[in-house]
Amino acid sequence: MLCISILFCGAKGIEKPWKHGGLKVSDVGPYLSHADGTPFFWLGDTGWLLSQRLDRDEAAYYLKRCGEAGYNVVQIQVINGIPAFNVYGQMSMPDGFDFSNINRPGVYGYWDHMDYIIDMAERNGIYIGMVCIWGGMVKAGMMDEQQAVAYGTFLANRYKDKPNVIWIMGGDVQGDIRPEVWDSLARSIRSIDKNHVMTYHPRGRHTSAQWFADREWLDFHMFQSGHRRYNQRMGNKNYPIQEGTEEDSWMYVDSTRVYDPVRPVLDGEPSYEDIPQGLHGADEPRWSARDVRRYAYWSVFAGSCGHTYGHNSIMQFVRPGVNGAYFADGIAKPWYKALDDDGFNQMVHLKRLMLAFSYYERVPDRSAIRNNGVRYERLIATRGKDYLLVYNHTGRDMNVDLSKISGRKHRAWWMDAASGAVKYIGEVGKDMRYKPDGDADGVLIVTDVKSAYLTPETTSLISLPVSEARDLTE
Structure with missing residues (x-):
């Protein structure tokens, strides 16, 4: 059982990255940067059900641990139902897509809790990657274009002045399914909030570039390499990749970069630590820390601008009494114990490595x-x-x-x-x-030998400074 005796207000020593200005696409390469040119290497954790399943103290603890482990982004589902409900029993849409009376005096509502989560993330140097609505609901026709405009307008007005928001359209869905709804949602947000970057989270084995390469609202691409092992086709028809390449996450960077214009790209959903290979068979072998490291290094070294890690227990915040998917009976690890797992704590080495060398010329x-x-x-x-x-x-x-x-x-x-x-x-x-x-x-x-990145005495990357951008014309 998780016992929290303190309200953690922020991790000491955590840098607030937005002190360097807002995020943007770099002027000198397909990477993300801050307004002052400081590199931003995206290191994300997957906290899909954070706003639905964690209370205030639990959310504060989780975000503190993420900050301490080096994560600077947490991807969440803003709503996972219409309406969605949080741990306090509050619903996201008491009046449907009419948000005019969303703030009720004396009530700690759904969006008050969302505000709190974003504020706690800010104290820990973390951006919240806001998957505005999970894709299955759009696919099912639960939000039309007009409703998307109303919802996007509400979100943008509420969060446009927060320094640590990243907008994410989609949510595990192909972009050619009701694209007019995604366009309406994205453009309604962009019409009000021009200060935060935006992307699209696609279906497994797809990249957002397949559908949105030309969209003016999209700043960088995202792909989902997915959770399957080599040759685990699982009977799918119209397979979007060559069979036998399921684990080759590097190939999505290559395939995304052929689209014009070339934009930054990253893997927003690779195989999660401790999740069954293929996702749906609880008795299948599970992805290990070594596997998730491979996915991270393969995609980043192929040219991506960062990486998102995920853990089976953490992404759905399972614990005794709160069930989750993809577990065999009786072996679900509580999310707070998964924070000690190897993969969760090893991703920071990749981030430190990337930032130790001249970044934009990579x-x-x-x-x-x-x-x-x-x-x-x-x-x-x-x-x-x-x-x-x-x-x-x-x-x-x-x-x-x-x-x-x-x-x-x-x-x-x-x-x-x-x-x-x-x-x-x-x-x-x-x-x-x-x-x-x-x-x-x-x-x-x-x-x-003339470069000064490391010395023969270097035994760790922890104390190395972030390399400054160089003039690429020198």
Whole structure:
């Protein structure tokens, strides 16, 4: 049982990212940045039912733990029903889509609780990714265009001045299903709130670029790589991807970047930690911390602007007496215990790694890898002018072409993806062959010997400063 004796008002030492200004698409590459040019690397947690299932103290505790673990975004379902109900028994829409009397004196209503959650997230340096309405309700015809305008107008007026809001259309639904409703909702919000970025959360194995590449309201793309293992087609017809590629999250970055204009993109729903492979069979093998690390590094090194993590227990906030989906009888882990799981606490190493190097010049580069493998043996590389990073999921031997970065001599390190520990390998030339000790997953880090990102004495990325943007024309 969760026992909270203090109302946590905020995590000490957590930076408020919006001090650098609002979020926007960077002027120098397909990434997100703040108004002053500071990089924003999206590290999200999935808290779908936060506003429905947690009370004030629980929400404060959860958001504090997210901030301490390095997350700067939490994705939530604003409403998961029409109406939706929260833990206090308050409904989201007592008068349907008429919000004129939504604030009732003396009543701590549904939207008062939502206000509180957004405020607590702000104190912990976290943006709330607001999935305005879950896609299944739009698919079922529960909100039409006129109602979407009313709802979007209400949301925008209520939250336009909050510093930590990100708008998300969709919600696990294909964008060609009633797109006029999504356009109406997005444009009604954008007509009032021009200060917050916006995206679309699609169905599994899809990217928002398939339907909304040309939309003026969309700032960055999102894909859902989904929860299936290789060759787990599950009888689906009209399969949107090549069969046997289900776990290749990197390919969605590639497929999204072919659309014009090129926008930032990230995986908004990969396989969740401790969820059954394929999602719906409770007795299937479950995705592990190592699996969720692979999804994160593969998509980010392919060129995405961040990543969203998810945990089966946390995303639906299960606990004794509050049931959840995707569990076999009697083995549901309470959400507050899942906050101690490895995957939840290891994503921050990826964030620190990305921000330790010159950010906006980073590009994916397959050509840096010689004799690459497939599936789990695939190495994936990203680089700047004077650094190269290679993620290795299996600890296999590597043959890397260092002519892709500057310098006749280079320094190399190995970062353990689970612990974030960094070990100096030594100086190397233009070519490098390396086999890590054991079979743990990690990142080969190579820099021009003249660069000052790391030193031979570096053992962790925790204390490294965020690299400043460089003039890409230098």
